[in-house]
Amino acid sequence: MFSNDRWTEIVEALNANRMRTTLTAFGVFWGIAILVLLLALTNGLRKGVSSSELANFATNSMFMWTQGTSMPYKGLPRRRRFNYKIDDVAALKSQFPELKYVSPRNQLGGYQGANNVIRGMKTGAFQVNGDYPEFIKQKPMDILQGRFLSYSDINENRKICVIGPDVVKSLYDRNEDIIGSYIKINGVNFLVVGTFKISNSQGDSEEEANTIFIPFTTFNQAFNYGDIVGWMAITAKDETSITELKEGIFSLMRRRHTIHPEDKRAIGHYDLAAEFERFNGLFDILTIVGYFVGALVLMSGIIGISNIMLIVVKERTKEIGVRRAVGATPFTIKAQILQESLILTILSGMAGISFAAGVIWILNYILDLQGPVENFANPSVSMTVVFAALIILVGSGLLAGLIPANSATKMKPVDALRIE
Amino acid sequence: MGSNSLHVLKGINFNVEEGEMVSIMGSSGSGKSTLLNILGILDEADSGSYTLDGVPIKNLNEKLAAKYRNEFLGFVFQSFNLVNYKSALDNVALPLYYKGLKRRERMDLALHYLDKVGLADWSHHLPSELSGGQKQRVAVARALVTDPKVLLADEPTGALDSTTSYEVMELIQSINDEGKTILIVTHETDISNMTKRIVNLKDGVIIDDNSVEQVRIKQHV
Structure with missing residues (x-):
């Protein structure tokens, strides 16, 4: 043509x-x-x-915490407080092979709280997180020096920590060696093995810069949490949406903690995938x-x-x-x-x-x-x-x-x- | 066209043999252009029959009509009707394009015919760069390029002064000498006298149809 x-x-x-x-x-x-x-x-x-x-967080994820029951069940009253336990994590992983990461987390102190960390003459109020090594895959961060948490730290309850940029700023002078130094969190000495920075963050950046990560097991041992898990960050594998999985996860949690199957309010969650x-x-x-x-x-x-x-x-x-x-x-x-x-x-x-x-x-x-x-x-x-x-x-x-x-x-x- | 039908031609019966040179005369409104358009398959008669080289021309679809126009007929118009943004050569080659020839063949043939009308040197000029007589000669070359059976000329000298008119008529005569059948519509007696047969139309009927002694044009230089 x-x-x-x-x-x-x-x-x-x-x-x-x-x-x-x-x-x-x-x-x-x-x-x-x-x-x-x-x-x-x-x-x-x-x-x-x-x-x-x-x-700045893996999008196919949700956070899950406990909020106290709203219905009586099997002789247990309403408004009962309960906690996740560390074996919930293993149960979740075995029941839901579609899950990629299940990170139990605990948290101490907090941003703008009372001073809880001491190094020599310097003190500061920081958020202390007990975490698993997978957490860095759910929330990407840059390790500036040293390393992040590892499974050896978890298994051996090592007292080590990874600290954020503002922690470095308030506890260290310029040119001071950070890696290998010790800081005292709530009276317990921790060896600093790494520093991190969360790029691309907005809004939460100040809070995130004031964060200290320590191994989850160390956290529970050092601060007397026993086997309590405060909350979990759960990420599903790419081919399954966390939004489809979450109801099953909640039912499993209700069974394991003797909560009425209809009690929606006992478990709090934030579904990042749905937001996304x-x-x-x-x-x-x-x-x-x-x-x-x-x-x-x-x-x-x-x-x-x-x-x-x-x-x-x-x-x-x-x-x-x-x-x-x-x-x-x-x-x-x-x-x-x-x-x-x-x-x-x-x-x-x-x-x-x-x-x-x-x-x-x-x-x-x-x-x-x-x-x-x-x-x-x-x-x-x-x-x-x-x-x-x-x-x-x-x-x-x-x-x-x-x-x-x-x-x-x-x-x-x-x-x-x-x-x- | 229009809702009120007007019978322009009222019973025309005539034959043109191969190699004839016929002029159709008549005052304006006599139907001579309509007759030429029907012969040129640009228009169709309401009734009656028309046979061109043994082929009945009746109820043609546009595609076939286009093919017949391309192969059987060559047109020369009063106002030349060259495509103004094409060079003389391209204008002459246009019918060959629609015939489906390859570019090379088209250009060779077109140049040959341009040469024949004496304008080989002007082949790359646009129509606006040519004189009226030259334009009409380009138009004649274009009409001849497909080697049609009949050359139809509608007032070919109507827009030319008499010297140029004679030049163009001389060209047309020489084409007729080679055996081409030619029909010329004109209202000028001196032009019609240069043909071999004059058909006079008046109000849509032929009032006379005579062979005449052809006036040859002297060689102009």
Whole structure:
């Protein structure tokens, strides 16, 4: 269909009125550029927000704690307090092989609480977490010096700790060796084996910087927690959603702690996956809005092309008459008009996509120079979007040419030739 | 066209043999252009029959009509009707494009016919860079390029001064000398006298149809 001659014909026809061709093409250029830019900005917003709000914890996770029963059950009263035990963790792992990590956690003191840590003449109030080594996989953090907790620490109840940047700031002078020094938590000496920093965190950063991690078993032994587990951070494997698993987990916990099966309030939880879903849904809608608005802008460009092709056809009525007199069939005329509009649309669309790509590149360049901006990161579009845009272009190019192409051959050649 | 039908031609019966050069005369409104359009398959008669080289022309679809126009007929118009953004050569080659010839063959043939009308040196000029007579000669080359059976000319000299008119007529005469059948619509007596047969139309009927002594044009330089 696109022989060399066709190309020549089309290029000649489009070149015949270059200014008008350019102006017409600008409509589609602008439309597709806006479509791509809108999608890229939506994407940047999505990435920015998710990296700052949620991506700092494994998304297929939930936290689970106890809140006291709300129903009497098997002779036990309501408002009974209960605690998870360390063997709940093993039970969960064996009952739910779909779970990736089950991290029991305990917590002592707290951010902005009373002073609980001493080193030499310096004191500070920090949050002390008893954790398992898996925790770093659920909440990614950068180890700046030394190491994180290990299973040997757990098994041997080692009194070691990993401390956050603000702990370092308040307990150490500059240039002091941190690794290998001791700090006293609630009267117990701990060897510092590592320092961490949580990147990409927002809001909680101060609290997180004031955190000390110690092995879970050491925590329970040193601070007399026995086998109590304060709360758990549970992550499911990628192929199963934690939201689907959680009801089963709750029932198991209710059975193990003699809680009424209907007692929803006994177990508190926060489902990160569901939050993430909701939040993803929001951005899906934003993407749809982007497509919608972009497509509407593009449509006005396409109407412009259609319009101008109609005028072109009208202007060339006589030429079309001549072409038919020398043997052009209506089909070849239609095909040429269609192809002219198609080429015009695709060329201007490609230019629009390239322009948008340039703008995105500049945006990214500025973002790189400026450093991270809140809730916005790396605006970009995937190849899928580019292909979608191309398909929209081809479709709209055909659409734009259809009416003019039909009107081009509606007139009888004898009437077309009579036009002056 | 239009709701009120107007019978322009009211019973025309005539034959043109191969190799004839016929002029159709008549005042405006006599139906001579309509007759030519019907002969050129640009228009269709409401009734009656038309046979072109043994092929009945009746109820053609557009595709077939386009094919016949391309292969059997060559048109020359009063206002030249060249495609203004194409060079003389491309204009001549246009019918061959629709015939489906390869570019190389098209260009060779088109150049041959341009040469024949004496415009080989002007092949890359746009119509706007040519004089009226040159344009009409390009149009004649375009009409001849598919080697049609009949050349139909609608007031071919209508937009030209008499010197140029004679040049174009001389060209048309020389084409006729090679055996091509030619029909010319004109209202100028001196032009019709250069043909071999004059058909006079008035109000849609033939009032006379005579062979005439052809006036040959002297060689102009």
